[in-house]
Amino acid sequence: MKKIIDDFMRASPVIPVVVIDDPDHAVALANALLQGGISVIEITLRSDAALKCIERIARDVPQIQIAVGTVTNAEQLQAAATAGARIAISPGLTEKLLDAAKTIKLPLLPGIASASELMLGLEAGLHQFKLFPASVINGIELAKALFGPFPEARFCPTGGISLETAPSYLAVPNILCVGISSIASREDIQNQHWHAITEKARIAAEL
Numbered sequence: 459m460k461k462i463i464d465d466f467m468r469a470s471p472v473i474p475v476v477v478i479d480d481p482d483h484a485v486a487l488a489n490a491l492l493q494g495g496i497s498v499i500e501i502t503l504r505s506d507a508a509l510k511c512i513e514r515i516a517r518d519v520p521q522i523q524i525a526v527g528t529v530t531n532a533e534q535l536q537a538a539a540t541a542g543a544r545i546a547i548s549p550g551l552t553e554k555l556l557d558a559a560k561t562i563k564l565p566l567l568p569g570i571a572s573a574s575e576l577m578l579g580l581e582a583g584l585h586q587f588k589l590f591p592a593s594v595i596n597g598i599e600l601a602k603a604l605f606g607p608f609p610e611a612r613f614c615p616t617g618g619i620s621l622e623t624a625p626s627y628l629a630v631p632n633i634l635c636v637g638i639s640s641i642a643s644r645e646d647i648q649n650q651h652w653h654a655i656t657e658k659a660r661i662a663a664e665l
Contacts, residue, residue: 459565463586466498466523466545467567467614467634472624472662474641475500475527475616477508483647484511488519490652491642494659500547500637502527503534509541516542525567532558539564549590551575556582567614571595576608586612588637593618598627605632621658624665638662 467473474491476499478484484507491499499515499522501508508526515522525545526538535546535558543564548555551568556579559566569590570576579587589597592615601613615627616637627636641662642655 459563460583460585462565463545463567464612464634466525467586467612469498469523470496470663471628471635471665472496472621472641473498473500473525473614473616473635473637474659474662475502475637475639476642476647477502477504477639477644478511478647479505479507479644480648481507481510481514483650484514485518486650486652487642487647487655488515488522490655491659492519492521494656495663496641496659497521498523498525500525500527501543503538504528509537512538512541512543529555529566531555532562535559535562535564535566547588549588551579551587553578556584569616571600573604573607576604576611580608580611585610586614586634589613589615589633591617592627592636593623598630598633601627601630601633605630621661621665624662628665 524543526543527547529546529548545565547567549569569588597615614635641658
């Protein structure tokens with residue numbers, strides 16, 4: 459499972475973090491990202507359509523590696539795995555969530571904001587983590603500070619990062635990628651601005 463997450467994090471410097479309200483927009487969004495050179499996506503469980511969107515992309519655009527985001531409990535983990543997600547991403551880290559991920563066998567990228575949370579994850583055998591909320595916890599400096607005592611850990615900061623600030627994060631050696639919601643905003647998806655999404659994906663893929 460470690461390799462699955464590592465491959466996901468290294469597939470693109472930027473992971474689009476999206477909210478999709480209409481399942482009929484899912485495949486078009488995935489194709490727009492692919493055209494821009496991005497083959498990963500985090501579909502958050504912030505809409506009732508999320509699981510259906512995962513199903514459609516997994517079926518019709520298999521080139522896209524799908525992560526399901528905002529996962530907080532075992533029921534969501536199981537539903538995501540059934541829908542076709544390859545990875546689960548959580549905003550935090552709990553022992554119950556770790557146990558559920560092992561039972562369901564869905565790779566988990568848990569969110570952390572402290573050394574204590576990182577140590578809990580490392581003790582469970584994890585090496586990749588989401589830094590969240592990155593802009594609030596000063597994710598750049600936190601990643602640098604954690605590198606010394608925890609050189610084996612790798613991070614994907616998410617939360618308040620833009621295309622303009624992403625390069626500063628990506629310059630840190632233990633940061634493999636960043637999550638950005640502005641690549642495919644909820645509004646752009648709702649209005650089917652696929653060309654605009656493709657153009658932003660191109661910029662992100664070149665970072």
